[in-house]
Amino acid sequence: MQALFKAWKASRKLYLDLFDTYSLDQLNKIPAGFNNNMIWNIGHIIATQHKLIYKGSNLHGHISDELFNKYQSGTKPTEPVSQQEADELKTLLTSQIEQTINDYQNGIFVTYNERTTGIGFHLTSVQDAFECNNFHEGLHLGYAMSIRKFV
Template structure:
């Protein structure tokens, strides 16, 4: 799991760079031909990780239902994300890694409920969920690299 966590941390640090390099207007801009924006992708990977790791393990995560409803799969931006919401997402991006690592080290994850993802991956173990999470975050980082060309 050390490698899995290392990949996840590296990915999340790449996401953090978007907060430093883009203005609030740029983070919120949905370029023509796209369904979402930079900030939605960041919110989405946070929500997806909590769902994949915690919900599938039958545990409560660390984010609100409101956040889940804004960024879960199948949603798209409904308005402008505010500076305070950006601050919250930025904080969650890193703090959730620490919390998840601690929960993993403390053997908090006991059960896992299998799931077939929307892209056809059959997750049967917690390790599958962590690996898929890294794959999923890589996909969304790619989307963001494309979006940034148009903001």
């Protein structure tokens, strides 16, 4: 699991770098031909990690229902993200990892609801969910990297 956590932290650092490189207006911009923006992709990976790991384990997790509902699969941006929400997402990029690793090390993930995800991963355990999460975050990092070329 240590290698998986290391990869996850490296991925999240690349997402964090978007906040340092682009203005809030740029993060919110939806370029022609796209249906979302860089900041939606950031919110989406946070919501998906929550769903894959915590909800899949029948646990509440550490993000609000409001944030989860705004960025879960099937959503898209409906209004620009405020600076306050952008700051929350930026904080969650790192705090979510540390909390989840602590929860994992403390053994709170006891059961898991077996299912196949929308991207075709068959999940039978929280370990599967962590692996799927890293793959999913890589996909959305690619989307964000494409969007950045047009803002």
